[in-house]
Amino acid sequence: MKIEVFSDFTCPFCYIGKRELERAIDIAGYSGQVEIEYKTYQIGPHTPKKDAPTLYDGMAAKFNSTLKEVKEITKGIAMRAEEVGLRYNFEDMKTAHTEKAHRLAKWTKQFGKESVYTEELMSGYFTEGKDLNDDGFLLKVIENLGLDVEIAKGVLASNDFSEALDRDRYDAQQLGVQSAPFFVFENRYGIKGAEPTEVFVRTLHQAAEIAGIQPVLKMVGDGEAICADGECKL
Secondary structure, three states: OEEEEEEOOOOHHHHHHHHHHHHHHHHHOOOOOOEEEEEEOOOOOOOOOOOOOEHHHHHHHHHOOOHHHHHHHHHHHHHHHHOOOOOOOHHHOEOOOOHHHHHHHHHHHOOOOHHHHHHHHHHHHHHHOOOOOOHHHHHHHHHHOOOOHHHHHHHHOOOOOHHHHHHHHHHHHHHOOOOOOEEEEOOOEEEEOOOOHHHHHHHHHHHHHHHOOOOOOOOOOOOOOOEEOOEEOO
16 A cells, blocks of 8 residues: 655654554554655745744744744644654754755665654654754764765755655645645545544555555454363463
8 A cells, every 4th residue: 555645854743643644554454564655845945944943933933923822832732742652842843944854865765764764853853852954963863774874965965856855846736735744545545634543544444445455463462361272271
Protein backbone atom coordinates (compact mmCIF):
# COMPACT_ATOMS: atom_id res chain seq x y z
CA MET A 1 0.00 0.00 0.00
CA LYS A 2 1.34 3.41 -0.95
CA ILE A 3 0.76 6.45 1.26
CA GLU A 4 2.05 9.91 0.36
CA VAL A 5 2.40 12.36 3.24
CA PHE A 6 2.59 16.09 2.54
CA SER A 7 4.20 17.62 5.61
CA ASP A 8 6.75 20.00 7.06
CA PHE A 9 9.20 19.29 9.85
CA THR A 10 8.02 22.31 11.88
CA CYS A 11 4.28 21.63 11.53
CA PRO A 12 2.99 20.53 14.97
CA PHE A 13 0.01 18.69 13.51
CA CYS A 14 2.27 16.88 11.03
CA TYR A 15 4.13 15.16 13.86
CA ILE A 16 0.85 14.31 15.57
CA GLY A 17 -0.58 13.01 12.29
CA LYS A 18 2.55 10.93 11.75
CA ARG A 19 2.00 9.23 15.09
CA GLU A 20 -1.71 8.68 14.37
CA LEU A 21 -0.86 7.03 11.04
CA GLU A 22 1.82 4.81 12.58
CA ARG A 23 -0.52 3.73 15.35
CA ALA A 24 -3.32 3.03 12.87
CA ILE A 25 -1.07 0.90 10.65
CA ASP A 26 -0.22 -1.25 13.68
CA ILE A 27 -3.81 -1.51 14.90
CA ALA A 28 -5.21 -2.29 11.45
CA GLY A 29 -2.62 -5.01 10.87
CA TYR A 30 -0.70 -3.59 7.93
CA SER A 31 2.75 -3.35 9.47
CA GLY A 32 5.37 -4.16 6.85
CA GLN A 33 2.87 -3.73 4.02
CA VAL A 34 2.88 0.07 3.77
CA GLU A 35 5.23 2.29 1.79
CA ILE A 36 5.24 5.86 3.09
CA GLU A 37 6.62 8.63 0.88
CA TYR A 38 7.16 12.05 2.41
CA LYS A 39 6.38 15.04 0.20
CA THR A 40 7.53 18.58 0.88
CA TYR A 41 4.95 21.11 2.02
CA GLN A 42 6.64 24.12 3.61
CA ILE A 43 4.33 25.97 5.99
CA GLY A 44 6.73 28.90 6.38
CA PRO A 45 8.59 29.42 3.09
CA HIS A 46 9.18 33.08 3.95
CA THR A 47 10.65 32.42 7.38
CA PRO A 48 14.03 34.17 7.79
CA LYS A 49 16.99 31.89 7.18
CA LYS A 50 19.06 33.80 9.74
CA ASP A 51 18.14 35.21 13.14
CA ALA A 52 14.68 33.66 12.95
CA PRO A 53 12.37 34.63 15.85
CA THR A 54 11.25 32.27 18.58
CA LEU A 55 8.08 30.34 17.87
CA TYR A 56 6.11 32.47 20.33
CA ASP A 57 7.32 35.74 18.83
CA GLY A 58 6.76 34.48 15.30
CA MET A 59 3.20 33.41 16.04
CA ALA A 60 2.42 36.65 17.85
CA ALA A 61 3.55 38.67 14.84
CA LYS A 62 1.81 36.43 12.33
CA PHE A 63 -1.55 36.41 14.08
CA ASN A 64 -1.27 39.89 15.63
CA SER A 65 -1.68 38.31 19.06
CA THR A 66 -0.23 38.82 22.51
CA LEU A 67 2.28 36.42 24.03
CA LYS A 68 -0.38 35.27 26.49
CA GLU A 69 -2.80 34.45 23.65
CA VAL A 70 -0.13 32.54 21.77
CA LYS A 71 0.72 30.46 24.82
CA GLU A 72 -2.95 29.55 25.22
CA ILE A 73 -3.06 28.37 21.60
CA THR A 74 0.04 26.24 21.98
CA LYS A 75 -1.25 24.78 25.24
CA GLY A 76 -4.12 23.18 23.33
CA ILE A 77 -1.73 21.81 20.68
CA ALA A 78 0.51 20.38 23.40
CA MET A 79 -2.45 18.57 24.94
CA ARG A 80 -3.33 17.07 21.55
CA ALA A 81 0.28 15.93 21.15
CA GLU A 82 0.23 14.21 24.54
CA GLU A 83 -2.69 12.10 23.34
CA VAL A 84 -0.31 10.33 20.94
CA GLY A 85 2.63 10.18 23.33
CA LEU A 86 4.46 13.35 22.30
CA ARG A 87 5.63 16.08 24.66
CA TYR A 88 6.08 19.40 22.89
CA ASN A 89 8.51 21.94 24.29
CA PHE A 90 7.18 25.22 22.89
CA GLU A 91 9.31 27.31 25.24
CA ASP A 92 12.52 26.39 23.40
CA MET A 93 11.19 26.28 19.84
CA LYS A 94 12.33 28.69 17.16
CA THR A 95 10.78 29.31 13.78
CA ALA A 96 12.87 27.70 11.06
CA HIS A 97 13.24 27.83 7.30
CA THR A 98 13.06 24.18 6.24
CA GLU A 99 14.17 24.26 2.60
CA LYS A 100 17.64 22.85 3.38
CA ALA A 101 16.19 20.19 5.63
CA HIS A 102 13.80 19.06 2.90
CA ARG A 103 16.54 18.92 0.25
CA LEU A 104 18.62 16.79 2.57
CA ALA A 105 15.61 14.55 3.15
CA LYS A 106 15.46 13.84 -0.58
CA TRP A 107 19.12 12.85 -0.46
CA THR A 108 18.51 10.42 2.44
CA LYS A 109 15.63 8.84 0.53
CA GLN A 110 17.99 7.05 -1.87
CA PHE A 111 19.44 5.18 1.13
CA GLY A 112 16.04 4.28 2.59
CA LYS A 113 16.60 6.66 5.49
CA GLU A 114 14.00 9.37 4.84
CA SER A 115 11.51 8.04 7.39
CA VAL A 116 13.99 7.87 10.29
CA TYR A 117 15.49 11.22 9.20
CA THR A 118 12.02 12.78 9.37
CA GLU A 119 11.47 11.35 12.85
CA GLU A 120 14.82 12.67 14.07
CA LEU A 121 14.14 16.18 12.79
CA MET A 122 10.61 16.37 14.19
CA SER A 123 11.73 15.01 17.54
CA GLY A 124 14.66 17.42 17.67
CA TYR A 125 12.50 20.40 16.80
CA PHE A 126 9.45 19.75 18.96
CA THR A 127 11.05 18.21 22.03
CA GLU A 128 14.56 19.71 22.11
CA GLY A 129 14.15 23.08 20.40
CA LYS A 130 16.68 22.31 17.66
CA ASP A 131 17.13 24.77 14.78
CA LEU A 132 16.29 22.94 11.56
CA ASN A 133 18.12 25.54 9.49
CA ASP A 134 21.35 24.85 11.37
CA ASP A 135 23.85 22.79 9.37
CA GLY A 136 25.43 21.49 12.57
CA PHE A 137 22.22 19.84 13.75
CA LEU A 138 21.30 18.48 10.32
CA LEU A 139 24.76 16.96 9.85
CA LYS A 140 24.66 15.42 13.32
CA VAL A 141 21.47 13.63 12.32
CA ILE A 142 23.16 12.44 9.13
CA GLU A 143 26.09 11.12 11.17
CA ASN A 144 23.72 9.29 13.54
CA LEU A 145 22.08 7.65 10.53
CA GLY A 146 25.44 6.33 9.38
CA LEU A 147 25.46 8.35 6.15
CA ASP A 148 28.35 10.25 4.57
CA VAL A 149 28.59 13.62 6.32
CA GLU A 150 30.94 15.12 3.71
CA ILE A 151 28.51 14.42 0.88
CA ALA A 152 25.69 15.82 3.00
CA LYS A 153 27.70 19.02 3.50
CA GLY A 154 27.87 19.36 -0.27
CA VAL A 155 24.09 18.95 -0.55
CA LEU A 156 23.51 21.68 2.03
CA ALA A 157 25.96 24.07 0.36
CA SER A 158 24.33 23.64 -3.06
CA ASN A 159 20.87 23.65 -4.59
CA ASP A 160 20.86 19.89 -5.04
CA PHE A 161 17.41 18.27 -4.94
CA SER A 162 15.60 21.60 -5.42
CA GLU A 163 13.87 20.07 -8.43
CA ALA A 164 12.51 17.30 -6.23
CA LEU A 165 10.96 19.92 -3.95
CA ASP A 166 9.45 21.63 -6.99
CA ARG A 167 7.90 18.33 -8.08
CA ASP A 168 6.32 17.92 -4.66
CA ARG A 169 4.86 21.42 -4.88
CA TYR A 170 3.48 20.62 -8.32
CA ASP A 171 1.94 17.37 -7.03
CA ALA A 172 0.35 19.29 -4.15
CA GLN A 173 -1.20 21.75 -6.60
CA GLN A 174 -2.51 18.95 -8.79
CA LEU A 175 -4.17 17.28 -5.81
CA GLY A 176 -5.48 20.52 -4.37
CA VAL A 177 -3.42 20.22 -1.20
CA GLN A 178 -3.51 23.57 0.60
CA SER A 179 -2.45 22.63 4.11
CA ALA A 180 -0.37 20.13 6.06
CA PRO A 181 -0.48 17.39 7.00
CA PHE A 182 -2.25 15.79 4.07
CA PHE A 183 -2.26 12.03 3.51
CA VAL A 184 -2.95 10.36 0.16
CA PHE A 185 -3.77 6.64 0.20
CA GLU A 186 -3.22 4.68 -3.01
CA ASN A 187 -3.85 7.91 -4.93
CA ARG A 188 -7.53 7.41 -4.12
CA TYR A 189 -8.34 8.51 -0.57
CA GLY A 190 -7.17 11.64 1.23
CA ILE A 191 -7.06 12.67 4.88
CA LYS A 192 -6.64 16.35 5.70
CA GLY A 193 -5.07 17.07 9.08
CA ALA A 194 -4.22 14.99 12.14
CA GLU A 195 -7.47 13.06 12.35
CA PRO A 196 -8.18 10.53 15.14
CA THR A 197 -6.74 7.02 14.84
CA GLU A 198 -10.05 5.45 13.83
CA VAL A 199 -10.22 7.65 10.72
CA PHE A 200 -6.81 6.40 9.63
CA VAL A 201 -7.74 2.78 10.39
CA ARG A 202 -10.90 3.01 8.31
CA THR A 203 -9.05 4.60 5.40
CA LEU A 204 -6.28 2.01 5.58
CA HIS A 205 -8.82 -0.78 5.17
CA GLN A 206 -10.40 1.00 2.20
CA ALA A 207 -7.02 1.55 0.54
CA ALA A 208 -6.01 -2.05 1.24
CA GLU A 209 -8.89 -3.27 -0.92
CA ILE A 210 -7.52 -1.24 -3.82
CA ALA A 211 -3.96 -2.45 -3.16
CA GLY A 212 -5.16 -6.05 -2.92
CA ILE A 213 -3.65 -6.77 0.49
CA GLN A 214 -5.00 -8.28 3.68
CA PRO A 215 -4.22 -7.35 7.29
CA VAL A 216 -1.76 -9.61 9.04
CA LEU A 217 -2.97 -11.63 12.01
CA LYS A 218 -1.82 -9.87 15.16
CA MET A 219 -1.25 -12.03 18.22
CA VAL A 220 -2.42 -10.73 21.59
CA GLY A 221 -2.28 -12.25 25.07
CA ASP A 222 0.35 -14.58 26.54
CA GLY A 223 -0.90 -17.87 25.05
CA GLU A 224 -0.67 -19.74 28.36
CA ALA A 225 -4.26 -21.05 28.66
CA ILE A 226 -4.11 -23.62 25.85
CA CYS A 227 -4.45 -27.31 25.06
CA ALA A 228 -2.12 -28.92 22.52
CA ASP A 229 -0.76 -32.38 21.67
CA GLY A 230 -3.35 -34.04 23.89
CA GLU A 231 -2.41 -32.04 26.95
CA CYS A 232 -3.72 -28.88 28.60
CA LYS A 233 -1.67 -26.40 30.56
CA LEU A 234 -3.10 -26.38 34.08
